[in-house]
Amino acid sequence: MPVTKIFVANRGEIAVRIIRAARELGIATVQAVSAADRDMLAARLADEVVEIGPAHARKSYLDMDAVLRGAIESGADAIHPGYGFLSENAAFAEKVEQAGLVFIGPKAETIRAMGDKATARAMAAAAGVPTVPGSEGRVDGVEAALAVAETIGYPVMIKASAGGGGRGIRVAQDAGELATLIPQASAEALAAFGDGGLYLERFVGTARHVEVQILGDGTRAIHTYERECSLQRRRQKVWEEAPAACLTPEVREALCASAVRLAESVGYRGAGTLEYLYDAATGEFFFIEMNTRIQVEHPVSEMITGIDLVREMIRIAAGNPLAYSQADVRLKGHAIEVRINAEDAAKNFLPAPGTITGLRVPGGMGVRFDSMLYPGYSVPPFYDSLLGKLIVWDETRAGAIARLSRALGELEVSGLPTTTPLHKALAADAEVQAGAFHTRWLESWLETHPIDNPAS
Structure with a gap:
């Protein structure tokens, strides 16, 4: 089914990302907003804006009927759910299809099967993919x-x-x-x-968190290599990079091949991520779950392959086959993404919404800043604290870390505290530079490395 107008059923930086990809494809966009989001950047960039409910997400972005009503009344022929909210809700995907609209994501039955982690483990085992x-x-x-x-x-x-x-x-x-x-x-x-x-x-005590980005058209799938997301706080990702420096070429090939095998076995359509634990002590990897949506950290995979994942999601949803074969996908260099959140690290990372009084975005070769920010924007207190993502690329991991340090020094977000000081400290840490960490490393590190926030 041709896609000519997309209803963006999300907010923040991912909504901006979807609008930009759609515009490059010549597709019009309608931005769904809550009452608290009428002034967000995505609303300013979209061709149309539709208010779907009050500030609380349960009555707006999570209200399936409100989202569908807004999409239908706007004349959209497709809905992109982004990540979070309704993006992995099988019932919502069914409602979208039943309404005659295109759901930009997997089929409802795939979301349902892979969204239940116990079922997903069983399907992985049936496809010959190692599980914990x-x-x-x-x-x-x-x-x-x-x-x-x-x-x-x-x-x-x-x-x-x-x-x-x-x-x-x-x-x-x-x-x-x-x-x-x-x-x-x-x-x-x-x-x-x-x-x-x-x-x-x-329980794998010193595990590394490694995940594989895949694209599928319902019949065939490819991977765009893996990412490492081991730097986490309270099991929330803080810093992501691609490729994973902890893997040998042989393990990388086996890991990525297993992800493609599982994706093809379930007839996967769109962009998705298969998450694994990697035991560095034994060299074993184990499938743990699949995310049937685009992920926050997708830009690092784009930076090392040159493939626009969001644009491909839209193309595939419109009925087009995969535009790439696996041989077309080449890994080049190293990319790192850090999440810039409105949180005060000096106060146990307390969320800190407020008004952006000043903004300086870093630039230069290999630097990308995906955000929802502009001077004067008031960050509402009702949603996730993510403001944006600073992504860098260089030929080597050491070069990427050096570039990240430079870019973080240029980044200025005034008016509220952010997690920028944390990332500056991590980029300067010898163990991070050596890649000597695991999924529980950051929480231990924070116990002995308190982060002062100048804006707090």
Whole structure:
């Protein structure tokens, strides 16, 4: 189905990113806004703006009927959900298709199957993709969890079947802890995702978080190599880079091939990411989940391959086959992305909305700044604290870190505290420069490296 007008059902920097990609394809855009977002940058850039509800996301960006009504009344023929909000909601994808519109993303049945992490693990195993030893599907209650843990050994990780973002996750060192933590994790998962289902995995203590970006047209899939996202705080990614410096060429080839194999086995359509744990001590990698959407960190994959992932999502949704073969995808250089959040690191990273009184964006070769900012913009307090992403590229990882340090020195966001001081400190750290970290490294590092925020 041809796509001539896209309804952007998201906000912030990803909405800006979608509008830019659509404009390059000659496609008109309609920006959905809540009452709190009428002045955001995406609303200023879009061809049309439609208010879909009040400030609270539950009554606007998460209201399926309001989003659909806005899209239909605007005359849009497609909806791009971005990331977060309704992007991985299978019921919403079904409603979009039933309304005669194009959902720019996977089919509803794919979202449903891969969105349930226990089901996704089973499908990965069926496709011959390594998974972390754990339960075969969901565990039904404490007794079932204890029985599984006895077979895989402690410590074990308790994870929410339906969720992400670190919610519903606990680590149990023994049977006593497991019996206590199962009800807690289930209650948190139910509150966050409306589904209290859990599954268990072996806990990999010093794991690296590596993920593979894929594109598929429903029949054929390719990868655009992997990213490393091990620098995390409270299981939220802080710094992402591509490719992963911890992998050998042989492991990289096997990892990426496994991602393509799984994507093709489920008939994947659009852009998606398969997440893995990499055990540097053994050289093993294990599939953990799939994100059936574009991700915040997609720009680093674009920088090392030259492929516009958002533009390809739109092309594929309109019925076009993949524009690339795997042989067309060449890895060049190294890219790093850091998330610039409205948070005060000196106050335990407390979210800090406010008005942008000044803005200086870094430039120069190999520097990209994807953001929602302009001078005078008032950052609302109702949503995620992400303001933008600073992305750099250079021929080598060391060169990329040096370029990142320079760009961070040029970046000025006045009027509210941001996470820029954290990234300056990380870029200067010897262990970060050596790539000697894992998924729990940053939280330990912060205990001995307090970050002062000049704007706090």
